[in-house]
Amino acid sequence: MGSNVSDVLTLDDVRLGGKVVLYRVDVNSPLEPSSGAFLDDSRLRAIIPTLRTLQNSKVVILGHQSRPGKIDFTNMEQHADRISRLIGKKVKFVSDICGDRALTEIRELKTGEMIFLDNIRMHKDENSMKKSSLENTAKSEIVEKLSSVIDVYVTDAFAASHRNSPSLTGFYDSVPCIAGHLMSKEIDNLEIAVNDPPRPYVAILGGAKCDDSLKVAKNLIEKQIIDTITVVGVVGNLMLWASGVDIGERNKSFIRNSLGDDFEATWEMAIFLYKNHKEYFLLPTDVAVEVNGNRVAMNISELPTEYPIYDIGITTLQEIRPLMTDAGCILWNGPASYFELPGFAFGTIEILNMCTESPAITIVGGGHTSSLVSNRGVVDLVTHNSTGGGACLTMLSGGSMPVIESLKRSNDKFRSLLSHLGLNK
Ligand code: 3PG
Ligand code: MG
Numbered sequence: 001m002g003s004n005v006s007d008v009l010t011l012d013d014v015r016l017g018g019k020v021v022l023y024r025v026d027v028n029s030p031l032e033p034s035s036g037a038f039l040d041d042s043r044l045r046a047i048i049p050t051l052r053t054l055q056n057s058k059v060v061i062l063g064h065q066s067r068p069g070k071i072d073f074t075n076m077e078q079h080a081d082r083i084s085r086l087i088g089k090k091v092k093f094v095s096d097i098c099g100d101r102a103l104t105e106i107r108e109l110k111t112g113e114m115i116f117l118d119n120i121r122m123h124k125d126e127n128s129m130k131k132s133s134l135e136n137t138a139k140s141e142i143v144e145k146l147s148s149v150i151d152v153y154v155t156d157a158f159a160a161s162h163r164n165s166p167s168l169t170g171f172y173d174s175v176p177c178i179a180g181h182l183m184s185k186e187i188d189n190l191e192i193a194v195n196d197p198p199r200p201y202v203a204i205l206g207g208a209k210c211d212d213s214l215k216v217a218k219n220l221i222e223k224q225i226i227d228t229i230t231v232v233g234v235v236g237n238l239m240l241w242a243s244g245v246d247i248g249e250r251n252k253s254f255i256r257n258s259l260g261d262d263f264e265a266t267w268e269m270a271i272f273l274y275k276n277h278k279e280y281f282l283l284p285t286d287v288a289v290e291v292n293g294n295r296v297a298m299n300i301s302e303l304p305t306e307y308p309i310y311d312i313g314i315t316t317l318q319e320i321r322p323l324m325t326d327a328g329c330i331l332w333n334g335p336a337s338y339f340e341l342p343g344f345a346f347g348t349i350e351i352l353n354m355c356t357e358s359p360a361i362t363i364v365g366g367g368h369t370s371s372l373v374s375n376r377g378v379v380d381l382v383t384h385n386s387t388g389g390g391a392c393l394t395m396l397s398g399g400s401m402p403v404i405e406s407l408k409r410s411n412d413k414f415r416s417l418l419s420h421l422g423l424n425k
Contacts, residue, residue, distance in 0.1 A: 008187070008407040009178045009415060011154070014423045017056040018111050019151040023047075023180070024167055025063045026159035026387070027079050031072045042374045044082050046387050047156050050180035051087055051114070058109035060150065061091070061116040062167055063157070068121055080116035091116050097123050098145035106149045120167045129165050134406055138173050140166035147174035152423065153410075156180035158187075159366065159387045161403035162394035169406040176423065177410035182387065187404065189384035190395050193363045194219070198328030201226050202360075204320070204351060206233030207334025207368060208258055211266045212390075214238075214273060215397035216333070221277050223398075230282040230320055232312050232336035232347065234258070240283055240300065242270035248304035282320065286313030288337075288344065295343040311337035311347040324354040333365030333393065335372070348372065356381035366392045 025047050030039040038044075051059070061083070066073040080093035091114045096102035105115055120126050125140040137143070143166050147153075153171040155178070160168055171177050179187065203226055205213040213235045220226035231239040238255050241247050256263050274281065288295045289307035297313050298305060324330060332355055336347035352372060355362045362382040364370050367389035379385050386392040395401055418424040 007411055008404065009176060009411050010184045011050065011053050011178060011181060013415075013425065014152070014176070014178055014418060015425050016054060016152060016154075016423070018058070019423070020058045020060065020106060020109065020149065021054055022060045022062060022146055022150040022153045022171070022175075023050070023054065024153065024155040024157045025061060026157040027063045028065055028159065029079075031065075031074070033071060036072070036074060036078070038078070038082065040371050040374065041082055042371065043159065043387050044079065044086060046182050047083075047180070048086055050154065050156050050182060051083070053181065054154070055089075056111055058106075058111060059114040060106050060109070060146075061114065062097075062120055062146075063116075064121045064126070064160070064167075065119050066121075068127060073119070073121070075118050075122075076116050083114075083116070089114065094118065098142050103145060103149050106146075123166075126165045126167055130163065132164055134164065134169050134172065134402060134409070137164055137166045137168070137170035140170055142166040143170040143174060147171060150175060151421075153177045154180045155403060155407070156182040157403060158183050159389065159391050161388065161401050162391045162399065164402045169402045172406040172410035173413065175410075176414035176418065176421065177407050179407055183407075185384065186386060186388060186392075189363055190386065190392065192329065192361060193331045194396050194398070195223075195225070197225055197331075198361060199227060200323070200327050201329045201331070202228045202230065202323050202327040203331040203333075204230045204232060204336070205235050205333055206231070206336045206348075206351075208234040209334065209393065210235050210238045210255065210259060210270075211262045212393040212397065213334060214266060214269045215399070216393060217273060217280075218269065219396065219398040221273070221280055226280060228282055228323055229280050230323070232284065232316075232351070233334050235334060236284045236312060236336070237309055238266070238270050239274065239281060240303075242267070242274045243278070243283060245300055246304040247309060248306055250306060251309050254308070282323070284312045284316040285319065286315045287311065288313055288346070290341070290344070293343075295346075310341060310344045313347075317347065317350050320351070321354055324358045324360070327358060327360040329361045329363070330355055330358060331363050331365070331396070333367075333369055333396070335368055339372070352376065352378070365389075365396070
């Protein structure tokens with residue numbers, strides 16, 4: 001889609017000391033069901049660099065947690081507390097979004113102070129305008145009220161940048177909208193993966209999101225920027241099946257059930273990709289199945305199996321390794337195995353090791369894969385660990401990214417007005 005940080009405003013373009021900054025983040029985090037405690041706070045950690053840059057501004061943080069009706073749909077109080085601890089400075093939680101209370105708190109902010117407003121998905125417009133145009137999201141009360149008390153809007157909500165809604169896309173026309181450090185880093189790195197990868201370019205697509213993974217594969221093939229697509233995990237099983245290997249009823253049913261209504265379209269896409277582009281794909285040559293809780297190795301020629309396929313095998317890993325060593329760029333999205341099960345972490349951890357050992361640019365897609373990289377403490381050994389799950393896959397598959405579009409529009413309108421607005425460096 002050709003976006004890059006030169007056509008959006010970034011924190012390097014502006015001086016925000018003393019200004020009121022509305023800072024939209026995506027700190028939507030997995031919570032432990034009984035206690036509500038954070039299971040992974042990576043998205044909170046990822047916004048710290050921008051908060052540090054904004055330490056001489058008046059900062060109003062805005063974000064969402066989960067969706068209305070879900071058990072982890074909470075207010076943002078503990079997000080505010082966790083950020084306070086991470087930056088060592090009080091972040092006051094304000095349980096309002098754009099009512100009088102919020103507007104008064106914002107007007108009374110002093111330089112250096114930070115508040116966190118309530119879960120933006122508690123406001124009806126945020127949920128009802130999900131399919132609206134950017135123009136419509138700009139007409140929401142959320143934008144009208146908040147833009148009257150702020151100087152600029154900064155966003156690091158990359159993980160929601162495939163979504164439309166007033167707090168994500170509605171501010172482009174009222175105030176300068178600026179990409180935060182996290183947003184700039186996400187755009188820069190994913191741009192490399194989707195437009196300009198050093199070759200050879202190797203993608204490892206795994207996990208269970210077969211539909212999204214195949215869209216990514218198709219986009220990279222059509223753009224003629226990919227050299228090898230290694231399919232692992234459930235995506236690997238699907239492509240084996242599409243190549244004519246009988247993976248067994250149980251494994252086929254799992255794929256059918258997990259895709260639900262999307263099965264037919266995804267199956268057709270798998271057949272299409274295999275038939276027309278098989279030269280790009282590296283399919284597993286061996287797997288591991290689970291038999292009564294044990295790992296049992298199996299060559300592809302021994303299939304079908306009545307047991308679930310939960311990992312790739314050693315021969316497959318040996319085929320992948322030299323490709324990873326020689327790659328100029330590696331994209332990894334989705335685990336190679338059911339790694340939470342004892343005995344089946346092997347394939348995924350081996351791929352992780354290959355990524356961290358390779359001299360290539362390594363870009364890791366969000367969700368399970370990036371959590372694994374964070375939990376293993378190897379974030380510094382990959383080039384980029386994305387905070388976006390759906391957003392990352394949408395960008396890699398060439399889909400529309402309304403938040404980036406909104407940033408571009410705001411850049412078009414406001415870049416030449418920065419000095420007039422007292423924001424220039
Ligand atoms: C996410 O975690 O996927 C983002 O925060 C977006 O949330 P959503 O998928 O509920 O829109
Ligand atoms: Mg999501």
